[in-house]
Amino acid sequence: xITQEEADQLITRAFxxxxxxxxGRVTTYSWLARALGYPRGARMLGWIMNxxxxxxxxxxxxxxxxxLTGSWAFGQPGTMRQLLENEGILxxxxxxxxxxxxxxxxxxxxxxxxxxxxxxxxxTHPAIASExxxxxxxxxxxxxxxxxxxxxxx
Numbered sequence: 001x002i003t004q005e006e007a008d009q010l011i012t013r014a015f016x017x018x019x020x021x022x023x024g025r026v027t028t029y030s031w032l033a034r035a036l037g038y039p040r041g042a043r044m045l046g047w048i049m050n051x052x053x054x055x056x057x058x059x060x061x062x063x064x065x066x067x068l069t070g071s072w073a074f075g076q077p078g079t080m081r082q083l084l085e086n087e088g089i090l091x092x093x094x095x096x097x098x099x100x101x102x103x104x105x106x107x108x109x110x111x112x113x114x115x116x117x118x119x120x121x122x123x124t125h126p127a128i129a130s131e132x133x134x135x136x137x138x139x140x141x142x143x144x145x146x147x148x149x150x151x152x153x154x
Contacts, residue, residue: 002137007129010036010137014048014122016122017106021060024106026097028064035106035115039137043142046070047133055125059083060104066096 002010017035021027029049033041042064049070052058059080063069071080081091089102097103106115129137137145 001147004129004134006136007134008127011048011051011129011133012122012125012129013119014045015052015056015125015127016118018052018056018058019125020106020110020118021057021104024059024102026060026062026066026084026099026102027104027106028062028087028099029152030064031103031105031107033101035110038144041067043140044144047136049073049138051127051130051133053127060087062097064099066092066099068095068097086121098116113120 013036014032015095017032018027020152024092030039033039033045036045038044046069048060049056049058049075050134052073058070058073061070068080068084071077074080074083084097085091089097092098110118137143139146
């Protein structure tokens, strides 16, 4: 089971990655999860981004189709898109972001040493996982930290 300390470190590292995403670029939940060592943790990254503080440019995190799936968290419809447009991102007619043009994948755009240095420096901006996030990390079926229930025997 994931501890509070481990969850705090995970969220701190996730926010460090988002802060490292350059202005005018976007990253995806799945790219971030893979950079953190959880290749199937995109949903988990969504929960983490729901905890983002004002100093985390959360508008830069979108889904792998280029859609603004987290836009509801910005209060007003269109706010997330406006923030990205203010950074110079142009949207396709479909309303999606062209990931080939604007995508920033820390797994490809950072070396292993740069990624480790980023994580090492992340302790300068510590974050605390909420009780709700900790509960999701421990119990949700999509969590890589979920402890499976014991199988019933008949």
